[in-house]
Amino acid sequence: MFTTGSKFLIGASAVALLATVIYGVGQDGVLGTIGLASATVGLMALTALNAILRDSNVFLDDDAPVENTAAAQPAPTGSVWPFGFASGAVVVAVGLVSYQPVVVIGVVVLLATGAEWTVHAWAERASSDGVHNAKVRSRLSNPLEYPIGGAVALGIIIYGFSRIILSLGKTNTTVAFFVAATVVVVVGFMIASRPKLGSAAVGSVMAVGAIAVVAAGTVTGIRGERDIAEFETTTIWQEEALLHPEEYAAGAAEGKHPAGLICESPEEFPEADERASETVGMKSGTYQVLLSESGTLDFDPPGEKEAGAVGMVIPRSSTTNVIFRNDSDEHRRLSLDLGRPYTVTDYESEIGNLDESAPPTQICTTLIEPGGAQLLTFKAGEPSFAYESIPNPNGPPGADGFWFFVPGVDTAKLELIVP
Amino acid sequence: MSARTDVANHEGTRERAARATTSLKTVTTRTQGARLAKVGGVVVLTGLIAGCAKNAPQDTFQPRGTNAERINDLALPVFYIAGVVGVIVLGVIAWTVMRYRDRGQPIPVQTHGKPALEIALTILPALILIGVAIPTVGTVMALNDTDDTECVVNVTGQQWWWEFDYPVQDGCMPGGITEPIVTSGQMAIPVDTNVLIRGTSRDVIHSFWIPRLNGKRDMVPGRVHNLRMQANEPGLYAGQCAEFCGLSHANMRMEVAALTQDGFNRWAANQLEAYESPVEGTVAADGESAFVTNCSSCHQVNGLEAADGNPIISRPDVGVYPGAAPNLTNLMTRTDFAGASWSLLREECRKEVWEAEPDQFTDRYLEGVTDDCFNEVDLREWLRNAPAKKPMYADPTKLAETGGLYRGMPYLALSEDQIDLLLAYLLERK
Amino acid sequence: MAIIERPATESPASAETDDMVTATSSYGYLRRPVETTGWRSWAFTVDHKKIGIMYGVVAMFFFVVGGIEAGLIRLQLAGPEGTILSADKYNQMFTMHATTMVFLFVMPMAAAFANYFIPLQIGARDVAFPRLNALSLWLFVAGGLFLNSSWILGGGADGGWFMYAPNSDTPFSPSNGVDFWALGLQITGIASLVGAINLIVTVLNMRAPGMSLMKMPIFTWMAMITQFLLLFAMPVITVALFLLMFQRSFGATFFSVEEGADPLLWQHLFWIFGHPEVYIIVLPAFGIVSEVLPVFSKKPLFGYPFVVFSGAAIGFVGWGVWAHHMFASGLGPVSVAVFSVATMAIAVPTGVKIINWTLTMWGGKLQFTTAMLFAVGLIVQFTIGGLSGVTHAVAPSDTQQTDTYYIVAHFHYVIFGGGVLGLFSGIYYWWPKVFGKKLNESWGKWNFWLMIIGMNLTFGPMHIIGLQGQPRRMYVWTEARAGEGFFNLGMWNLVATIGTFVLGIGILLFFVNALVIHRSQPVAPLDPWDARSLEWLTTSPPKAHNFDRTPTVHALDEVFYRKYEDVGKGDEHDYVQRASLEDLMLEEERHADAHIHLPAPSYWPMVLAVSLPIMAYGVIYTSWLIALGGAIAIAAMFGWALEPADAEDSDFDPPAPGEQTSKELANV
Known part of the structure; x- marks a missing residue:
């Protein structure tokens, strides 16, 4: 049988x-x-x-x-x-007194x-x-x-x-x-x-x-491996500061990282900024935003830039890729301030009401070395004219709407217009 | 078997003799052949041209702008060359098939080839193609040159309509554009101006194509692609999304309205005019509040204010997956709606606009949708049940994949009274 | 290797004692199947000929399916604002029409020919890996049925056969159609890959003695180049399909623009596969007509080495032109220019083929059988398709033409004209070899002419429709854009629809001819066409072991030179028939090889093939099915590995004394 x-x-x-x-x-x-x-x-x-x-x-x-x-x-x-079996037993014994993985190999x-x-x-x-x-x-x-x-x-x-x-x-x-x-x-x-x-x-x-x-x-x-940093992004730092302000402040007090929002800070944040040059995204068909040596911010769209442009105009709700190129002598990051969001509780009745105390919607690149470049991907769901009367502290004095800026360079401002 | 061989041999010699005499004829027909080929090529192409539709709005062989002309100047000779080559090759095949059909001739010599002939016949098409390749490269480069830009328009595709933004700039018209203009479905450009389209998409890949003005260019989300546009004479130029973009791909059309420079100035000024509320007590005034209640959460009308005096900002990104809906501030300055698929004009008025002579077109177009010309039928049907008129992913029970967001305009369950109010209000949006 | 042979000199008695362990009766519960009749003899077969026939039958079934889809598409477009199909159904229809025709008809039909005729043409007894061959077949069947089961499970794929991202992602295509598509094509992809490896090994290792590569029949050459193309193209599409599957089913972000992805990645992956795919489709058909033309011209293929090398050149250059499908995608001008020129370059080897075919007929003795008509039809139609191809190799011109009906016209002239006509030529030419009877020639000629007229009526007007601005893939067209005059686009759309039905009737005649008229056809002679290559040096249909004696090859067109002798002197040539094929066959049987061993049938390829769609359903519906399918797959692999090496009685004994031949016994 x-x-x-x-x-x-x-x-x-x-x-x-x-x-x-x-x-x-x-x-x-x-x-x-x-x-x-x-x-x-x-x-x-x-x-x-x-x-x-x-x-x-x-x-x-x-x-x-x-x-x-x-x-x-x-x-x-x-x-x-039999020899192999005995060897396995020896490996287990060695593993027991040294490292656990060795035990597994022995088993x-x-x-x-x-x-x-x-x-x-x-x-x-x-x-x-x-x-x-x-x-x-x-x-x-x-x-x-x-x-x-x-x-x-x-x-x-x-x-x-x-x-x-x-x-x-x-x-x-x-x-x-x-x-x-x-x-x-x-x-x-x-x-x-x-x-x-x-x-x-x-x-x-x-x-x-x-x-x-x-x-x-x-x-x-x-x-051992070469130094490879943990995956940490500017977004994580930004969220950390906004969602857990107390822990964040405590960490800053201990000197673990600079105080303030990463997107508003010219200083180096651990991890996220150290690996800056490793995260360059090279793409065609994208806008470029250039920080010049003299500290001004300018944009260069694919093809020809319109004469007399007052700011970079992108369509609403469309995913936009911007390559930030740092032509200055310092390490710099490009930040984008998309204003303070609406508090939409009851959608229809709250149209037009802004919550000025809410934290800003910001996104930024890591600190880029002189001559370096990095990609910033974002989407603006609302038109900039919705923020017409809301001051944007990261724009030039008295400005409202959406602004690109470079922390630490007061002259580097570029308006983002979303019609 | 030997008897059979004899017969074959006998036939063989006869055939060889016959071939000797026909070889002379072959020489004479060769020159005739070349002429025949040319004539044939022309005949074939004329036949094709005669078989073509008249006044097809998207005909690729009727360029009306420098870019399309450049393409046409390159493509036509290629078509002629291809036609002539085709007639020669097919002629030779036809001749071979007729001449060498089995008429009892002996088994031919088992030739395995003539390398010299074959090399020659390989080089010949290569030479022709090199002749085609050189101007091709030149034209590719020329069509991608953007140095001569005089006006920039941002174009954005979305399932299933096109949005056109005019950024603030010195170009496009004397004095330049001072405030961004947003429109959809129909793009106005000044004639004889090198317009640069800077295009992208909000959701899937679309392709912007106005055949009479230029070839097509895909508009890819996350990327910005350029396309040159220039029109030689005023007129309405039809186009169609050319990259398959989902359910209503067929209903994603667009048009370019080329206006005289003066006409474009008037158009732009009109687009930027301040909002005027309908006169109190009219049907349209009730329509305004119906619009605020039913439409303004997605459709922006610039200048519209809520009761508390705050501007009403539409938030299509809250309700629509790609995050935008057409701006209706100046709806009636366009001649069609819903991805340029249905006319806002009655048929006779529509014809007038489309068939207007170039020198009269601008004025006719800028009249917009007058009360007399207004085609109420299609717009009413649209408001009654949009997804029934144009297939869209607007079934509220099937929105799991988009997190409850619509793609396209949903069924709004409006009453006929509400629709009347809305039509009255919309008719004033010019 | 599957086939074990011993020299004929060895006596059977000594062979018996030589092998100490001999299979006789019992093999445990799962012995290898031995049936030689009934459905089991087909389901579990590893015979390349039966597998080839089944490939052909299933491919023809899918041809009908794809044809019905095409008919519905044309009905919808016969008039403006068509209402036969909804937008959603229409999108599914054109997606599945292309997918079915490319992956489930033309490719497997070419595989049918390759499977059946490569071993015969190179004088082998079977392919190198017979069980893998069966696996390819059943995987193709499983994948095809799985793909089409989407029709009853919520609708087919709706993103077009090119399935551009991000339109293929779940927000834009929420039904399961695309999942079925991505998984089904992965299954058929495995089938193609396995088949490719199998046939490459077969051709390279199992050719008859004396058959150097340059003496190999041209069909085998073209089929082998095709297999190499498959070998390198299939992994690319598999990667793309994998990414798509992970994007849709497991939340990956390969094509999510918001996450910074670039959707053009898909287009590159797809077309790096997609362009060689065009050659995968047409090269086997080119091989077929390169066999048919010499036979009916009574002349060798003109410039055989040129045809071989131009085929190989197409195989190489075909990898460097994919971006010509993307001229409007927004690549930079430099890439566009480079790919434009490369595309023109590939026209040269293609042109070489047309020239060589014409020169093969030149000076010949042309017999217009149906097979020959289809072959000549291919040359003519493919020339038209090739020339319209040159017009959009010119990139700026292509930006006006791509995604219009002009492209639809072009590639149907190439794929239908250059591919399907060749396959039909092959069907008519080799039918008597496969089934022992000719197809009726007069029905065949009606079939041919209706197909040619129908095809030109259908696809000819599409040149005009496209050049006058009608884009493809639109579920309705509108009169507002159709122009005026008698010859407006509406009229041409109607003509195209009528043409489709003429074409359909032509194909229907083929089925009548093959299924009804064929029954009453007389048995064909051994050499019905006075053929030239090795597959004719056996009975029709061939015996299970193909050749009684492994042939030794001395020349290209071996059979012709065995039949004919050149009695001319010096430059004078005169060919005299010295032997008929019947004479040659008698000679072969007299020197039959002893103790021919054939591989035994097996259950496991089919079981393994069934497990994959079960797993694929699991990916779509519930992971329990993945576990079930996985268990079946593992069981099948073990069964495959562990099953007995042999079945009972799979050897063919040498002829008994006094018998003409004992091999008839094997003729099952």
């Missing part, structure tokens, strides 16, 4: 089920229980599949080797799995080699014929070994390569990529030009390459 393989898998399922129950009741651990339950389900599925496929054993009808039973059992063949090695060992041992009992037994073993193991092994090998190489790339600087990364690509092409070309080359030679070239990548990856991985 049950084939040898099924028996093995039934046993494994039962053990997993038991472990699930014990762990689930005894440890109260949700994650572990889920893991064990998954293992149980997986093993059961494999059991069912294997039962249906009758060990997927094409050689089942091959009676001759089987008939010579236990008496004729051959001596066990050499096996690498994985233990499980993998344990499974392989079990299958190997099971296959050796299949018949008296060693060749046949090897076939039986590979039929069960290879469909798992090849994809998993391949994925792991590929993963290690990719991970190693990523460590190398991450440890190099911006320019070196490009060079490294270029060199790697060239090496691949040249080696590939050399191999292709020698069709008679044996697979051993090709294999050893590949192996050398893989070892080189993994070794370099290990070294650079240990040495």
Whole structure:
């Protein structure tokens, strides 16, 4: 009724089920229980599949080797799995006294080699014929070994390569990529030009390459990545100041960051401003806003700028991209003040009523180095004439409406007109 | 089998002899052939031209501005070359098919090719194409040159209408534009002026295309694209959104009204005139309050004030997904509405405007929608149930993906009385 | 490799003992299927010929579906302000018409020919990976049905087959149509990719002895170039579809303008795939007519190397012209100029093909069978399409023409004229090879002429409609913009609609011919057309193992040179028939290979193919279905890997003494 393989898998399922129950009741651990339950389900599925496929054993009808039973059992063949299993145990032990990830690696090695060992041992009992037994073993193991092994090998190489790339600087990364690509092409070309080359030679070239990548990856991985800042934007700082004013003020008092809104501050904010030059968005078909050396702000639309323009005119509600280019000698940011929003409680009756105490709608770039550029994306849902009588402190004295400005440069003002 | 061979051989020699005599004929027909090809090419193209519609408003072969003319001057020769090449190639094919059809001739020589001939026949089309490529590059560059701009208009596409903003500038007219002008559906430009369109979109990609004035240019959200516009003579030039933009793509039209310089000045002055409330007690005065109640949350009428004296600012961004609706301050200065899909003029008046002679067009156009010419029918239907007239995503039950925001004008459930009031009010918006 | 062969000299007895482990009877519960008759013999087959036929049948089904969609579109546009379809339905209709015709008709129809004839033309017994071949077929069927199931699940995709962002995003296309589109095309994309790899390996590794690349039949060449194009184009569209799927289903922002994205990204991705796709569509048809013209001209293909290299040149340059679909998109003038010139450059190798076809006929002995008529029709119609293509390679001119009906006219002359006519030519030419009987020639000629007239009536007026300013993809057109006079755009729109129905009747005649008239046709001789290439060196229909003896190739047009001998002296050539194909076949059977082994059928390709649409439904509706589909997929992969290597009795034994041939047994 049950084939040898099924028996093995039934046993494994039962053990997993038991472990699930014990762990689930005894440890109260949700994650572990889920893991064990998954293992149980997986093993059961494999059991069912294997039962249906009758060990997927094409050689089942091959009676001759089987008939010579236990008496004729051959001596066990050499096996690498006990060694692997022991190594796994050592890794676990090392991990317990050092880093937790090492324990995980050890456990994985233990499980993998344990499974392989079990299958190997099971296959050796299949018949008296060693060749046949090897076939039986590979039929069960290879469909798992090849994809998993391949994925792991590929993963290690990719991970190693990523460590190398991450440890190099911006320019070196490009060079490294270029060199790697060239090496691949040249080696590939050399191999292709020698069709008679044996697979051993090709294999050893590949192996050398893989070892080189993994070794370099290990070294650079240990040495650490180049400095890559956390993703932090001006918007986050702006929101932080407006939504949590007390914490924000406390942070400023401790000297963690400058006081005041980031969009109104010429000072450098941690994180957001440090990575300024890394976030340049280069696009075509956008407006440019230029801060000149003399401290004036001017805009340059795609195509020709209209003669006698008093401000930059953009349509209502349309997403607008502006490239800010800093031609001054200082680090500067471009900010846009879109006025104080309406308090729309009852929509129709409140038309035209502005809440002057509300915080301003502002958006800004990070601090841009002299000669640098950055993209600012925004949308103005309301027309600027709705703000006609509302003073905008960031515009020139007495101004209202929407204004581009550069904190720290009083002369740099540019009106944004939304008709 | 040998008997068969003999017959074949015999036929073969006869055929060879025949070919020797026909080869002379081939030489003579070759020169005739070239002439025939030219004549044929002309005939084919004349046939095509004769088969064309008259006065199609979007005909690409009737340029009325320098940019479209430049394209036409490049395209026409290419069409002629293509026509001649086509007639030659198809002629040769036809001749081959007739001449070499199976008339019992022997199995031909198994020639695998003549490299010299083939190289020659590869180089020949290459040369023709190089001849086409050089002026093409020149024209591409010329059509993208913006140095000669005299007037700038911001164009914005939205599902399914176009908005035109005239920024404050010294250009466009003597004295320049002093305050931004906003209009939709119909763009007014002065004739003989190099207008630069600076276009974008609020939602999906649209394409601005006035065939008689220039080729098309996609208007892409988040990007600003330029397009040159210039008209040689006053007139109304039809256009159509040319990039598929969703449900009502077919109903997204636009027109360019080219006016004399004087006419454009009058047009601009009219657009900036201060708002005049309807006279107290008239139907239109009641219409104003109906408009404030039903329409002003999305449609801006500049100068309209609430009871408390505050200006009424429309907030289409609160109710409409792309965030805008046509500005209706001067609705009746345009001749159509709803993405230029329906006329505000009765048919006979519409014809008058469209067919007006260039020297009379400006005055006729600036009359706007007079009481006599007003086409009430379509506008009434529109107010009664807009999404039934023009397919729009305005079903309130299907707005989950836009967070409850409409795309297009919803059904407002207005009563016929309300519609009467609104029509009276709107008819005064000029 | 799937096919294991032993030298004929080896005696069967020694072969038996040689192999210690031999399959005989039992294989566990899931042995490999062995049926040679009934539906199972088709559903689980790995025979490239059966798979080819099924590709063709399913593609033809989708051809009808796409044709009905086209008919509805033309009915809607027959008059102004049409009311047959709503705006929404119309948008779905033209989107699905293009998608169906491109992905579910022309591509799989070309795959049908490639599958059936590549192994035959190169003298192989099957493709390199027979089970993968079955997987390709069933994935295509699964993807096609999945895509079309959107009709009953809330409507088809409505963004146009180019599916420009951001119009394809959920706010603008809230129904599930685009999801079905993105997922369905990913499934058929896997089918194309798997098929491409399979056929490339087949062509490069499994050619008969003596067949160098430059002795390879031209159809195989063109089909192989097509597979390379697929191999590189499919990943690009898959990436684009992936981005779209994540944008729509998982809240990604690849095309969200407010987040700073640039919607032109989609256009670049789409057209980097989309332009090579044009060549994927036409190159197989070019290959077919390059086979048909020499046969019915009684001359070799003129300038074979030129045709091969121009095909390869198209394959390369085709990657550098995608932006000519974007001349109006607002690229800078420099890009526009560069792509404009590159586009003109690609006209040269295309022109070379037309010249070579004409010169193939020049000096020939032309027999106007239906297949030949379709081939000549292709040359003529494609020439027109090519020339109108040159007019919009000129970028400024294109800004007036793009997105108008002129473009619709152009690409239908290219795809219908240059692609579909070629496929029909191939159908008529190879029908007796596949089914043993010719299609009726007089029905065929009616079919041809009605299609040609119908096509020119439909697409010819669109040149005028487009140049006079009617944009595409409009669910209604209005009289206000249609012009005046007898020849106004309304009249031409009506003509185009009438033409569609003439075309439809022409295609209907084909189905009558193939399904009804065909039954009473006499059995065709082995060599009905006096053909020239290797696929004719076997029975019609071919036996399961294709060739009794693996042929050795000495020349391009191998079969012609086996039949004919040049008895002329010096420069005088005279070709005399020395042998008929029947003679050649007898010779082949006398030297049949011993112990031919064919791959056994399998259940798993079909099971694996079924799992993907289940997962795709899961992406749209509920993730439980993803789990279910995933479980089926894993089970299928394991079943595939673990299933027995072989079925019972899949070997063909050598002929018994005294028997003419025992291979008839295998002729199932």
